[in-house]
Amino acid sequence: MSLSRPDAMNSVRLRPATPTDAALLHAWDREPHVIRAVTDDPTAEEAFIDADWEQEIRDQSAVSYFLIGEENGRPVGAMQVIDPHLEPTHYWGGIEPNLRALDIWLGPADALGRGIGAAMMTQAIDACFADAEVTAIVIDPLASNADAHRFYRRLGFRPLERRLFGPDECLVHRLERAEWEARS
Numbered sequence: 693m694s695l696s697r698p699d700a701m702n703s704v705r706l707r708p709a710t711p712t713d714a715a716l717l718h719a720w721d722r723e724p725h726v727i728r729a730v731t732d733d734p735t736a737e738e739a740f741i742d743a744d745w746e747q748e749i750r751d752q753s754a755v756s757y758f759l760i761g762e763e764n765g766r767p768v769g770a771m772q773v774i775d776p777h778l779e780p781t782h783y784w785g786g787i788e789p790n791l792r793a794l795d796i797w798l799g800p801a802d803a804l805g806r807g808i809g810a811a812m813m814t815q816a817i818d819a820c821f822a823d824a825e826v827t828a829i830v831i832d833p834l835a836s837n838a839d840a841h842r843f844y845r846r847l848g849f850r851p852l853e854r855r856l857f858g859p860d861e862c863l864v865h866r867l868e869r870a871e872w873e874a875r876s
Contacts, residue, residue: 704811706771706819709758714745716760716767720799729797731860732836739797755779761798761812768803771796771816776830783857790827792820813847821869828869832862841865848872 709717717740720726726739749758755778761769776784776793784793794816798809820826833840835854841863845851849865856862 703764704768704808704815705762706759706812706815707762709749709752709760709770711746711749713758713760713767713770714749716799717743717745717770720770720797723799723801725801725804726797726799729834729837729840732834759812759816761808763803763808768800768808769796769798769812771812773816773820784830787830790825792826792829794820794829794831809843810847817847817867817872821872826869829867831865831867832857833865835861835863848875 721739721741721743722737723739727736730739752758754775756772756774759771759773760767761771772795774783774793774795776787776791777789794813796809796812796816798804817829820829829849830852831844831849832855833844841851844865847867848871849867850871852864852866854861855864
């Protein structure tokens, strides 16, 4: 079963984020659907309130970097790829090595429900597993985000545990390399 529409799979590409993308990320932070995806606070007016996108992009490394999803050359989404064992904030705590953590968000509302997110995730998962040392991928959607849980399960992620990340209650999911490869 294919999650994304064939047109999205063919028209969506990931590219490294550059400093010129910071303004776009700032704008997407104020989109209601992005805010709802990252916080349960009904009064929030911004998604990644503490993000200094210019600095985040400048500080990219092999341990944490950003990708921009483009549909036919138009930026429509962003992803962060992290080595959760090595990243300096220790957001994931004492997690095992050889994993990757992904975060994804679509910016413009007209990009939702068209297979773009699935196309972006598929490309990012393939890229993560292209590194032979990566054994699994973890994600941490809000526990309240049932749509995200369904989306990730369709991609093969399995829910593991509810966990607090700061004030946010999340439902951690994991995708094993063998499960992803068996789908191909």
